[in-house]
Amino acid sequence: MSTYKLVCPHCHSRMRIRTSEGTHIFLRIAYLQCCNEACGWSVRAEFEMTHELSPSGMANPAVQLPLADRALRRAAMMSATPTSQLDLLDSLMEA
Known part of the structure; x- marks a missing residue:
């Protein structure tokens, strides 16, 4: 933690x-x-x-934040764990 x-x-x-x-x-x-x-x-x-980086598994309909763009999600991922892990949201959006 x-x-x-x-x-x-x-x-x-x-x-x-x-x-x-x-x-x-x-x-x-x-x-x-x-x-x-x-x-x-x-x-x-x-x-x-300010922005949603990944969706909640228990979504509350009252919570409405814009989805962060690809660059912001990547920056958050890189600062948390520097790895070449794929962004699941990117994969879903490209499909």
Whole structure:
């Protein structure tokens, strides 16, 4: 299991999410704080779901996101596991 690590752009220390709130099913507002007490930087951030990379096996009809284009899906695959694995959606769309 991997965990996204937020890094302070000032001192490069780890940041923690102090609190967050959902404002929409695709948007979460978070308040972050640098763990380095000497720095102490805090910030508001927005985490937004923008594109579907692969379909859900338990699709909710209320969830309507645009399908990411081929380049975006490939970039996500390459950053997760650098391999020559084929994109199943590409295969289905070409057929």
